[in-house]
Amino acid sequence: MFCNQCEQTARGTGCTAMGVCGKKPEVAALQDLLLHALKGLSLYAVEGRRVGVTDAGINKFSCEALFSTLTNVNFDPERFLPLINRCVEYRESLKAKVSAAGGKVDFSDPSASFKPAADIAGLIKQGEQAGLVTDHEADPDIQSLQQILVYGIKGVAAYADHAAILGQQDDSVYAFVQQGMAAIADKSLGLNDWVGLALKCGEVNLRVMELLDAGNTGTYGHPVPTGVPLGHKKGKCILVSGHDLKDLAELLKQTEGKGIYVYTHGEMLPTHGYPELKKYKHFYGHYGTAWQNQKKEFPNFPGAILMTTNCIQDPQAYLDNIFTTGLVGWPGARHVKNGDFGPVIEKALSMPGFESDEDKGSVMVGFARNAVMGVAGKVIDAVKSGDIKHFFLVAGCDGAKPGRNYYTEFVEKAPRDTVVLTLACGKFRFFDKQLGDIGGIPRLLDIGQCNDAYSAIQIAVALANAFNCGVNELPLSMILSWYEQKAVAILLTLLHLGIKNIRLGPSLPAFITPNVLNVLVQNFNIMPISTVEQDMAAILNK
Incomplete structure (x- = not known):
């Protein structure tokens, strides 16, 4: 494996044996293969737009698949098999539509025609051969800019996925995501072209953050200054980490009246400032600090834990009471889908909860x-x-x-x-x-x-x-x-x-x-x- 997409990459150059994040080589290979498949899909998507063919399902899938390859999102190899297969199925479906519309379908890049292996072992071998999605023959500066672009697009895809969940989408965002991924197959682009694409990624990300802001504030109100307790209340409890406001809102609805306090962790802290979330009386306070301290803090949490987006670390010490949702995955962790948090609630009710109140002061958000x-x-x-x-x-x-x-x-x-x-x-x-x-x-x-x-x-x-x-x-x-x-x-x-x-x-x-x-x-x-x-x-x- 080779992965250098995060700041903590081994020796400041790249992880080659195992990810510092905990990512195993087989997962790295599957993520590389998914990116390879997305490049092929994007070639047809860009050509499709040229001849008037677009597919809303493919657009949304592209961002979901890219988000799955971000640092600390999905560590479960089993979850990548359907993603890779769906990507190729979408590619072939789109290819047929583009061909019928008179568009180009004879792309020479291997990503445009690769066939996925029948099992995970075969897919891992294909991923090891594909390696990084960048042009392996380009000079180092071109490769550097391609990586900047791909990693930037991953960030755009994550925010676009959050925004789409709240009903906020813009086709120009999807068009750029596909343009950027397809561009890697274009060997004619020079240094200035790649600089331009990287800065265009920044422009598109501004639009995506605007969409997500509209989704969050339009649904849950504009944040207001709010004091958030750092202690806890006596009683049953659920801890929510990640970034997703809709998951939190659904959990708050489903736990109302059940005698369970809901606490935030990590980047969920600011959610206490949103009027439509803070109205729930059982939405109490914040537990712990940043994502990298989970292994120290989570074993001491006496309730269920829900991971909504990227940030998860190896949860072996508390695997029995942690749940993932959305695109998050860890081998052996229970995954809940479609906002059905019944299993999370059931687990919280079966655990001891906090034995007494604790006052540790508060912080201001909003x-x-x-x-x-x-x-x-x-x-x-x-x-x-x-x-x-x-x-x-x-x-x-x-x-x-x-x-x-x-x-x-x-x-x-x-x-x-x-x-x-x-x-x-x-x-x-x-x-x-x-x-x-x-x-x-x-x-x-x-x-x-x-x-x-x-x-x-x-x-x-x-x-x-x-x-x-x-x-x-x-x-x-x-x-x-x-x-x-x-x-x-x-x-x-x-x-x-x-x-x-x-x-x-x-x-x-x-x-x-x-x-x-x-x-x-x-x-x-x-x-x-x-x-x-x-x-x-x-x-x-x-």
């Missing part, structure tokens, strides 16, 4: 764009008066690899006249810090999940408009941490918007070559984090 815009005048006045000197967006993914204490230290050392905006699970390095306020404006503002980067962008644009300047001229600095492919998509969105001077860590992606990095430095002044003291001085003294 500072998405509507909440911040509601006090925009106050914020602008504070900047003009000099009470607020600078804003830091300290955001992104958390992880187990050393170096992430930088973000804790950065927030702790941020001057008292600065405000910290945060989102995604990177916040768990400092989410419970008491930073005080500036004239009633909290110095630590939790904007939401990783996809709520859309809110952060809208806040930045509104401030720029208020001060009649560009975003790059604002007293705003972005200090970002990355881990997986949704973070790649968000970074491409920021680059598409022309955002410069981003500090990225704790290490740079292994799939970026020195020449590609040089392009990013020259055009966007993107830079690795150094020390807190050096970075803080450089930002505030410029």
